[in-house]
Amino acid sequence: MKNIVLLLVGFLPFLMFAQPKNGMRAIGFTLLNPEGEMVALDDYKGKVILLDFWASWCGPCRKENPNIVEAYEKYKNSKFTDGKGFVVLSVSLDREEQPWKDAIVKDKLNWEGHVWDKSKEITRKYNVRSIPHSFLIDGDGKIVAQGDALRGIGLHVEIEKLIK
Template sequence: MFKSSLFLLIPMMFFLSGMKQSSPLKGAEAPDFELKSPKGKTVKLSKMRGKMVLIDFWASWCRPCRGENPNVVQAYEKYNKRKFKNGKGFEILSVSLDRDESKWIQAIEADGLVWKNHGWDQDGAVSKLYGVSSIPKAFLIDGDGKIVASGNEVRGMNLHLTLDDQLDN
């Protein structure tokens, strides 16, 4: 009986391990990760605890991503020093899916992405961890490391409205 159970269990484990990772849900703890920055240093999500953080998955070759960048820059400039219900300050952690490091760095400069937290998801591990199957994709994380919003809630003017809702008035 035990051998026949193993015979069924092992193929099922391989099948399940190949399934697409789903995105973490609102209210869930944001999975921690670390990535290489353009300057070769390490950028780690958990080092930003205590602040509101927008994790923004993008790439230099993604037109919708590049079109969203001016809005993200505007949000950063407006909210980076603000106090939130559950976080002091607002940071952006840009996660690039680029394959070409030089194009990624050129896009950061060209789009004026002035924040310091940029990470290169060269092997796609972080994208997989967050269930990112298309970009742009973003997650808003509170000071306790919980996901408070994602998807359309943090795109375009909705990003500003969502951040306004999180402000400590």
């Protein structure tokens, strides 16, 4: 019995920080947007969500932003099998507020969903170890794709799978 307890205690840190898997329910959170208002993942319930972790100082993130803008414009009014509309919720890992806000404008990230994970609490909960990193969440709140599968044309392929 003692060995089982020690084994469980040994694996606990790995279980606590395991990245959410496809098919799992997305982890809820509430963070501040650029206007200082609280935004929750649940605010987008019933929609297909691209949860995108990024930062203004991240070259690959900034390079991927035009693809995300294109996907948003293409799919924002689409009808999905289990969701109504497509939204992007961008989670910034920036250390400073102004570069984040400037990048939103410069990269023309024209969706409402921008939040700042200043404390990195949500980044840790999702076990994001490098950026850019995205999660595609269906209208039922389940993760259906993530990571490199959502970069470039892969983002469009995964979104198309969810359209009616």
